[in-house]
Amino acid sequence: MSKRKIVVLGMGIIVQALVACGKQTPAEPAAAAPAPEPAAAVAAAAPVNELGKSVYGKTCAMCHAAGVAGAPKPGNKDDWGPRIAQGNDTLYKHALEGFTGSKGMMPARGGSTSLQDGDVKAAVDFMVAQSH
Numbered sequence: 752m753s754k755r756k757i758v759v760l761g762m763g764i765i766v767q768a769l770v771a772c773g774k775q776t777p778a779e780p781a782a783a784a785p786a787p788e789p790a791a792a793v794a795a796a797a798p799v800n801e802l803g804k805s806v807y808g809k810t811c812a813m814c815h816a817a818g819v820a821g822a823p824k825p826g827n828k829d830d831w832g833p834r835i836a837q838g839n840d841t842l843y844k845h846a847l848e849g850f851t852g853s854k855g856m857m858p859a860r861g862g863s864t865s866l867q868d869g870d871v872k873a874a875v876d877f878m879v880a881q882s883h
């Protein structure tokens with residue numbers, strides 16, 4: 752008999768616990784405010800040709816990014832392969848002095864005469880690095 756009493760008592764506790772739970776407010780939306788991501792620790796990973804990237808973005812991308820007038824797009828290995836094979840000196844010369852090839856006309860310094868030689872070369876390096 753006493754065993755049965757314990758079972759009933761136990762059931763009572765469980766029921767009470769369930770009722771108590773039911774009264775509690777729904778679980779907090781814990782996922783609503785995730786902890787802020789650790790600041791871009793990745794940024795320092797690889798050395799980036801910042802100068803070339805900036806010059807490219809300001810001056811060269813207007814033709815090269817979309818392949819306007821036959822400009823070779825960075826990352827287009829088929830187009831860049833034979834150009835890279837000429838060697839950097841030729842690419843620099845063509846970028847600095849201008850160049851007319853079978854596809855179109857590359858204006859000297861991309862048409863931006865205020866660019867220093869180093870700026871233009873950095874931009875060439877930037878495009879070449881994406882096109883190997």
Ligand code: HEC
Pocket residue numbers: 806807810811812813814815819820821822823834837841842843845846850851852853854855856857858860861862866871872874875
């Ligand atoms: C007005 C459009 C235009 C702008 C701006 C421009 N390019 Fe070009 N570029 C071309 C075209 C078109 C070609 C392809 C010419 C061909 O092969 O017929 C080319 C080709 C090149 C080549 C390959 C040359 C070779 O020997 O194959 C390099 C390197 C280059 N551009 C660098 C640059 C750099 C660096 C800038 C920015 C400073 C720049 N270009 C801005 C149109 C442009």
